[in-house]
Amino acid sequence: xxxxxxxxxxxxxxxxxxxxxxxxxxxxxxxxxxxxxxxxxxxxxxxxxxxxxxxxxxxxxxxxxxxxxxxxxxxxxxxxxxxxxxxxxxxxxxxxxxxxxxxxxxxxxxxxxxxxxxxxxxxxxxxxxxxxxxxxxxxxxxxxxxxxxxxxxxxxxxxxxxxxxxxxxxxxxxxxxxxxxxxxxxxxxxxxxxxxxxxxxxxxxxxxxxxxxxxxxxxxxxxxxxxxxxxxxxxxxxxxxxxxxxxxxxxxxxxxxxxxxxxxxxxxxxxxxxxxxxxxxxxxxxxxxxxxxxxxxxxxxxxxxxxxxxxxxxxxxxxxxxxxxxxxxxxxxxxxxxxxxxxxxxxxxxxxxxxxxxxxxxxxxxxxxxxxxxxxxxxxxxxxxxxxxxxxxxxxxxxxxxxxxxxxxxxxxxxxxxxxxxxxxxxxxxxxxxxxxxxxxxxxxxxxxxxxxxxxxxxxxxxxxxxxxxxxxxxxxxxxxxxxxxxxxxx
Numbered sequence: 493x494x495x496x497x498x499x500x501x502x503x504x505x506x507x508x509x510x511x512x513x514x515x516x517x518x519x520x521x522x523x524x525x526x527x528x529x530x531x532x533x534x535x536x537x538x539x540x541x542x543x544x545x546x547x548x549x550x551x552x553x554x555x556x557x558x559x560x561x562x563x564x565x566x567x568x569x570x571x572x573x574x575x576x577x578x579x580x581x582x583x584x585x586x587x588x589x590x591x592x593x594x595x596x597x598x599x600x601x602x603x604x605x606x607x608x609x610x611x612x613x614x615x616x617x618x619x620x621x622x623x624x625x626x627x628x629x630x631x632x633x634x635x636x637x638x639x640x641x642x643x644x645x646x647x648x649x650x651x652x653x654x655x656x657x658x659x660x661x662x663x664x665x666x667x668x669x670x671x672x673x674x675x676x677x678x679x680x681x682x683x684x685x686x687x688x689x690x691x692x693x694x695x696x697x698x699x700x701x702x703x704x705x706x707x708x709x710x711x712x713x714x715x716x717x718x719x720x721x722x723x724x725x726x727x728x729x730x731x732x733x734x735x736x737x738x739x740x741x742x743x744x745x746x747x748x749x750x751x752x753x754x755x756x757x758x759x760x761x762x763x764x765x766x767x768x769x770x771x772x773x774x775x776x777x778x779x780x781x782x783x784x785x786x787x788x789x790x791x792x793x794x795x796x797x798x799x800x801x802x803x804x805x806x807x808x809x810x811x812x813x814x815x816x817x818x819x820x821x822x823x824x825x826x827x828x829x830x831x832x833x834x835x836x837x838x839x840x841x842x843x844x845x846x847x848x849x850x851x852x853x854x855x856x857x858x859x860x861x862x863x864x865x866x867x868x869x870x871x872x873x874x875x876x877x878x879x880x881x882x883x884x885x886x887x888x889x890x891x892x893x894x895x896x897x898x899x900x901x902x903x904x905x906x907x908x909x910x911x912x913x914x915x916x917x918x919x920x921x922x923x924x925x926x927x928x929x930x931x932x933x934x935x936x937x938x939x940x941x942x943x944x945x946x947x948x949x950x951x952x953x954x955x956x957x958x959x960x961x962x963x964x965x966x967x968x969x970x971x972x973x974x975x976x977x978x979x980x981x982x983x
Contacts, residue, residue: 493513493514493515494514494515494516494517494518495514495515495701496516496517496813497697497699497700497701498511498514498701499514499515499516499522499634500516500693500697500701500813500834501693501697501700501701501702501703502514502701502703502706503634503635503830503834504690504691504692504693504696504697504830504831504834505689505690505691505692505693505703505706506690506703506706506726506730507637507690507730507734507830508522508524508634508729508730508733509522509634510703510706510726512524515633516633516634516837516838516841517841517842520633520841521633522632522633522634523631523632523633523634523733523736523737524729524733524736527728527729527732527754528751528754528755530757532755533755533756533757534755534756534757535756535757535758535759536756536757536758536759536775537758537759537760538775538778539775539776539778539779539782540782542571542756542775542776542779543571543574543575543779543782543783545752545755545756546571546572546575546752547575549752549755550575550576550577550659550752551577553657553750554577557656557657557745557746558654558655558656558657559576559580559655559656559657559658559659559750560580560581560582560583560650560653560655560657560658560659561573561576561580561581561582561583561609561658561659561660562582562583562643562646562658562659562660562661563582563583563584563600563603563604563609563611564584564585564596564600564795565595565596565597565598565599565600565603565790565793566596566661566790566792566793567664567773567776567777567779567780567789567790567792568661568664568665568670568753568773568776569600569603569660569661570599570603570780570783570784570790571661571776571779571780571783572659572661572752572753573603573604573607573609574603574606574607574783574784575752576607576609576659578607578608578609579608579609579610580609580610581609581610581612581650581653581655582600582603582604582609582610582611582612583611583612583613583614583646583649583650583658584596584597584600584601584611584612584613584614585613585614585616585642585646585795585796586613586614586615586616587615587616587617587796587797587798588615588616588617595790596793596796597613599787599790602784602787603784606784612649612650612653614642614645614646614649616641616642616645616797618802620641620642620645621641621642621802623641624640624641624644624645624741625641625833625836626836626840627644627741628640628641628644628737628738628741629833629836629837629840630840631737631740631741632733632737632741634837635830635833635834635836635837636734636737636833637730637733637734638797638799638826638829638830638833639734639738639795639797640734640737640738640741641738642797643660643734643735643738643739644738644739644741644742646658647738647739647742647744648742650744651742651743651744651745655744656744656745656746657744657745657746657747657749657750658739658744658749658750659749659750659751659752660735660749660750660751661751661752661753662731662732662735662749662751662753662754663728663731663732663751663753663754664753664773664776665773666723666724666727666728666731666754667753667754667756667757667758668753668758668762668773668774668775668776669762669763669764669766669767669772669773669774670772670773670776670792671723671727671772672767672768672772672792674688674719674723674727675719675720675762675764675767675768675772676768677768678716678719679716679717679719680715680716680717681707681711681712681715681716681717682715684707684717684719684722685704685707688722689703690826690827690830691823691827691830691831695815695818695819696809696814696815696818696831697813697814697815698812698813698814698815699813706726707722710722710725720762732751732754735749735751736749758775772792777789798825799824799825799826799828799829800824800825801825802825802829803825803828803829803832804825806820806828806832807820807924807925808820808828808831809831809832809834809835810835810846810925810926810927811835811838811839811844812844812873812909812910813838814831814835816910816912818831844872844873845870845871845872845873845929845930846871846872846873846874846875846926846927846928846929846930847867847868847870847871847872847873847874847875847928847929847930847931847932848874848875848876848877848922848923848926848928848930848931848932849863849864849867849874849875849876849877849931849932849933850876850877850878850879850914850922850933851863851876851877851878851879852878852879852884852889852891852898853878853879853898853901853902854884854891854892854893854898855892855893856893856898856901856902859962861905862960863932863934863960863962864876864902864905864907864908865907866932866960867907867932867960868907868908868909870930870932870958871929871930873909873910874907874908874909874910875909875910875911875912875926875928876902876908876910876911876912877911877912877913877914877922878895878898878899878902878911878912878913878914879891879895879914880895880913880914880915881894881895882915883914883915883916883917899911899913912926919931919946919949919950920946920949920950920953923950923953923955928955929954929955929956930955930956930957930958931950931955931956931957931958932957932958932959932960933957933958933959933960934959934960934961934962935959935960935961935962936962937959938959943957
């Protein structure tokens with residue numbers, strides 16, 4: 493079932509499309525994760541059990557498949573590295589267009605040296621992200637998590653090294669109690685909704701769809717929420733699907749990927765008291781001490797990605813599905829990624845030609861209507877800027893109809909998709925705000941120095957100027973002059 497508004501809202505809320513029966517577009521199907529069967533998982537009581545399980549899994553898998561490992565500076569991948577055979581290829585991210593602490597790379601190097609792994613650096617910048625993004629979205633049938641482009645790049649590099657299957661510790665946080673913020677208390681229902689929602693669709697979409705029914709499935713009788721079940725059924729799906737998609741898109745021989753942490757299960761209930769007292773993933777902490785007694789336990793950090801730098805100056809999405817009043821300053825880099833990626837996905841499957849024109853639209857007449865009709869015929873979405881009263885006076889004129897009324901009149905015209913306020917004559921500035929593909933203007937400006945310069949500026953950003961002839965015999969000036977004359981004659 494096609495329900496674009498639902499899919500947009502779900503992606504912004506959960507970072508994936510929660511309802512597998514709903515799609516963005518006809519003939520498009522979004523993919524998910526490939527969970528390991530519960531009945532096949534190995535029960536573990538102690539850190540020693542975990543190490544034994546990991547070692548046996550790797551030994552069995554490496555009989556037939558050349559493995560590579562995603563190696564960060566964290567505990568989880570470090571523990572996996574300790575169980576792999578010497579000579580295994582390991583891959584660590586290095587960001588070229590951002591200043592990151594080198595601590596993560598330095599710890600990864602220590603892990604690789606101790607267990608004699610071949611460490612490779614995967615260089616990531618914005619160009620890499622842009623290069624990999626279209627293929628990832630095409631494979632998933634949906635917008636993607638911000639970690640996917642760099643995971644795909646690591647997989648592509650590993651393929652060149654002969655690696656057939658990648659190992660990652662994606663599920664460790666979920667299995668062993670690593671989501672310390674989620675596990676920090678017994679959450680009230682409404683509080684959890686606010687905490688977990690990545691981007692509130694109501695704040696960014698024009699036609700948002702409520703996702704409360706998803707949360708309601710986990711509501712407890714005391715208005716608390718079953719956050720453990722929510723974590724296992726919602727968060728786990730979103731996280732695992734990101735790794736699956738990246739490795740599949742990269743074309744690894746054996747896919748999606750190998751996650752030993754997702755193939756084990758704690759035999760004893762998770763001790764929330766220990767987690768809440770600062771011992772998140774206490775069994776993995778013990779395993780890390782066993783494997784690296786000389787190295788302090790690293791602080792928990794998410795997979796690094798410089799999204800704050802990538803989107804520092806980004807002014808937000810411009811497609812008509814999004815609101816114009818989004819408070820971009822209040823959003824984190826990860827939140828901006830969701831908006832950016834969603835817009836890129838929509839552009840891929842539903843490219844729109846956006847038109848833009850401006851005017852005073854005082855004493856609205858057939859000439860105005862003709863221009864708007866012609867403009868709409870040459871674009872999919874027409875944005876019309878209406879000059880403020882102050883701007884009209886700046887141009888040495890005075891409008892008869894007040895700005896707010898002129899704006900309302902223009903907005904009622906069926907050819908107009910959106911009305912915006914024109915506060916100045918900066919056309920390039922308008923493009924930076926609305927990202928139109930074509931600007932429509934009367935042909936009496938054609939060939940003037942001013943508009944030759946505007947044409948050149950807009951051409952630089954990929955926009956064109958189309959000139960329309962004015963309707964002869966009718967103008968706001970003529971109408972106004974006639975009204976003035978009639979008033980004088982009837983005094």
